[in-house]
Amino acid sequence: MATYPQLALRMKRAELTERWDEVAAYLVDLWAEDYLATAGESDLVQTSTAGFSYLFDVKAERLLAAWGVSRGRSGATRDAARMAGHPKPGGHAYHRGHAIPHRLGGGTDINLVPQLGTVNVGPFRRLEREALATPGSFYFTYWTYLGAPPVKGGPGQIPTRVDQGLLIFGRPPQIRHHLN
Numbered sequence: 001m002a003t004y005p006q007l008a009l010r011m012k013r014a015e016l017t018e019r020w021d022e023v024a025a026y027l028v029d030l031w032a033e034d035y036l037a038t039a040g041e042s043d044l045v046q047t048s049t050a051g052f053s054y055l056f057d058v059k060a061e062r063l064l065a066a067w068g069v070s071r072g073r074s075g076a077t078r079d080a081a082r083m084a085g086h087p088k089p090g091g092h093a094y095h096r097g098h099a100i101p102h103r104l105g106g107g108t109d110i111n112l113v114p115q116l117g118t119v120n121v122g123p124f125r126r127l128e129r130e131a132l133a134t135p136g137s138f139y140f141t142y143w144t145y146l147g148a149p150p151v152k153g154g155p156g157q158i159p160t161r162v163d164q165g166l167l168i169f170g171r172p173p174q175i176r177h178h179l180n
Contacts, residue, residue: 002034002142002163007173015169020069020138023167024053031055031065031142038146039155047110052100054110060145060155063113066099066106067140070131073103090158095120099141101128113143114158119178127166127176138167143180 010023032044032055043059052068097115100106115124131139142163148156158180165175 002030011167035064050105050107062157063143065142070135070137070139072135073132090114103132116180127164131166134168140165
């Protein structure tokens with residue numbers, strides 16, 4: 001389980017430059033270290049699309065984290081056909097959840113994660129709404145798979161928990177831990 005001991009300090013430094021780069025680098029290092037401590041052989045890559053960044057384990061074919069700066073509500077149309085074609089392991093209890101909310105500009109494909117419906121349409125919404133209402137804030141999700149049931153002898157594809165965070169200059173970090 002990730003902990004964020006230096007996050008508030010990094011936020012204060014970032015506020016001086018009004019840039020989130022140092023905070024993002026700190027989080028990526030922290031998430032990679034946390035994941036690699038239990039994941040075994042991995043191939044981590046970082047990529048960006050539509051203004052958001054993603055940390056992905058190519059070998060295990062699973063998303064670890066997504067993050068970026070809120071630009072407020074996105075006017076992009078939801079690609080329902082593309083979402084419908086995305087795998088949905090876990091049965092009816094799970095949604096094709098967005099790591100970065102669609103209304104914030106998160107797309108499909110790498111941005112979709114099996115997420116409990118009760119989390120996706122419940123407690124997850126609070127920070128998503130605040131990120132939408134606070135352009136310039138830094139939003140992130142970190143997905144962990146410790147204890148995920150293996151799929152056909154390979155790594156589990158359903159996250160067991162998610163850390164959801166919203167960082168706003170001048171305020172303490174808001175991090176929510178959700179079981180998945």
